Amino acid sequence: xxxxxxxxxxxxxxxxxxxxxxxxxxxxxxxxxxxxxxxxxxxxxxxxxxxxxxxxxxxxxxxxxxxxxxxxxxxxxxxxxxxxxxxxxxxxxxxxxxxxxxxxxxxxxxxxxxxxxxxxxxxxxxxxxxxxxxxxxxxxxxxxxxxxxxxxxxxxxxxxxxxxxxxxxxxxxxxxxxxxxxxxxxxxxxxxxxxxxxxxxxxxxxxxxxxxxxxxxxxxxxxxxxxxxxxxxxxxxxxxxxxxxxxxxxxxxxxxxxxxxxxxxxxxxx
Amino acid sequence: xxxxxxxxxxxxxxxxxxxxxxxxxxxxxxxxxxxxxxxxxxxxxxxxxxxxxxxxxxxxxxxxxxxxxxxxxxxxxxxxxxxxxxxxxxxxxxxxxxxxxxxxxxxxxxxxxxxxxxxxxx
Numbered sequence: 102x103x104x105x106x107x108x109x110x111x112x113x114x115x116x117x118x119x120x121x122x123x124x125x126x127x128x129x130x131x132x133x134x135x136x137x138x139x140x141x142x143x144x145x146x147x148x149x150x151x152x153x154x155x156x157x158x159x160x161x162x163x164x165x166x167x168x169x170x171x172x173x174x175x176x177x178x179x180x181x182x183x184x185x186x187x188x189x190x191x192x193x194x195x196x197x198x199x200x201x202x203x204x205x206x207x208x209x210x211x212x213x214x215x216x217x218x219x220x221x222x223x224x225x226x227x228x229x230x231x232x233x234x235x236x237x238x239x240x241x242x243x244x245x246x247x248x249x250x251x252x253x254x255x256x257x258x259x260x261x262x263x264x265x266x267x268x269x270x271x272x273x274x275x276x277x278x279x280x281x282x283x284x285x286x287x288x289x290x291x292x293x294x295x296x297x298x299x300x301x302x303x304x305x306x307x308x309x310x311x312x313x314x315x316x317x318x319x320x321x322x323x324x325x326x327x328x329x330x331x332x333x334x335x336x337x338x339x340x341x342x343x344x345x346x347x348x349x350x351x352x353x354x355x356x357x358x359x360x361x362x363x364x365x366x367x368x369x370x371x
Numbered sequence: 372x373x374x375x376x377x378x379x380x381x382x383x384x385x386x387x388x389x390x391x392x393x394x395x396x397x398x399x400x401x402x403x404x405x406x407x408x409x410x411x412x413x414x415x416x417x418x419x420x421x422x423x424x425x426x427x428x429x430x431x432x433x434x435x436x437x438x439x440x441x442x443x444x445x446x447x448x449x450x451x452x453x454x455x456x457x458x459x460x461x462x463x464x465x466x467x468x469x470x471x472x473x474x475x476x477x478x479x480x481x482x483x484x485x486x487x488x489x490x491x492x493x
Binding site: 181256257261272274 | 456457458459461462464465469471472473474477480481484485488
């Protein structure tokens with residue numbers, strides 16, 4: 102049993118560092134998520150791991166704790182209709198508007214990469230977009246990014262949403278799982294990004310996807326992240342959220358989970 | 372109501388599959404091998420077939436080839452459901468006319484996702 106004071110510390114640390122809202126009453130959830138991280142760091146229990154983070158004030162270990170508590174949802178072709186709308190309608194329009202410049206697409210909070218790789222596989226089959234879209238993936242968790250870059254997925258992970266036709270076209274058997282072809286992997290560039298930080302340094306993006314993270318954030322953090330993501334959008338760009346996410350009045354819905362900055366939408370309608 | 376024929380020589384797998392498919396709103400029939408499955412299909416053609424590979428009498432691949440040769444076209448939808456998990460086997464199944472492929476072990480979420488992808492939600 103993790104003592105209440107330690108649970109409070111975990112919740113406060115996650116909120117302060119990453120805006121994550123962790124329910125302090127779900128101690129079993131906190132404990133089960135912290136076990137693997139505790140073992141990796143050489144501790145025999147979540148309690149001793151938390152105690153060490155508290156006592157040592159070790160930044161790296163603290164991030165290990167926060168990352169363990171952030172569980173990004175990641176699935177191939179989740180909400181397939183959203184991805185198809187992007188490929189068939191949104192990206193061709195953005196590509197026309199961009200002319201010779203590449204369309205910049207950012208999968209924020211990309212988890213283990215399934216979303217951005219789903220787009221990459223669809224792009225590989227869209228001759229009108231091939232070579233015209235630059236894909237970026239970011240996540241808070243270094244471990245997720247390492248897995249994403251390796252492109253290795255278990256049998257269970259590839260079965261969830263990936264059509265068999267795309268599995269045989271783009272993957273090879275790798276041990277008990279599957280590895281994505283280098284041709285698709287090299288289409289994506291990766292970087293660790295905490296959405297609570299200043300997002301200005303990576304330039305602007307024509308399409309920003311953030312489909313799994315907002316629901317995990319505290320209300321204040323959610324507002325702040327939405328604001329930053331909006332600021333990262335290039336003029337005419339689109340923000341893609343989870344189908345249940347509501348970005349508020351600053352955005353206008355222009356497709357399934359697809360939003361335009363409200364002023365932008367008014368301008369293009371005029 | 373859409374119908375699904377579960378073809379597997381394991382009674383346990385047939386039972387598990389039946390429960391999953393009935394929860395998804397399918398009417399379910401069962402066959403223990405390819406010969407039985409062909410008999411079913413000549414009487415009543417299902418909308419979907421969940422098909423094991425390794426079976427006595429007639430295996431899944433032989434059944435699928437017979438089905439596609441004799442019936443032609445793209446119906447019914449055939450989803451292989453097998454322990455074979457090498458890319459080459461999956462490719463072989465798709466080339467022979469399978470529409471989707473499930474590797475065992477599986478769960479209801481995977482079956483539902485494959486059916487939805489094929490436009491076969493009951």
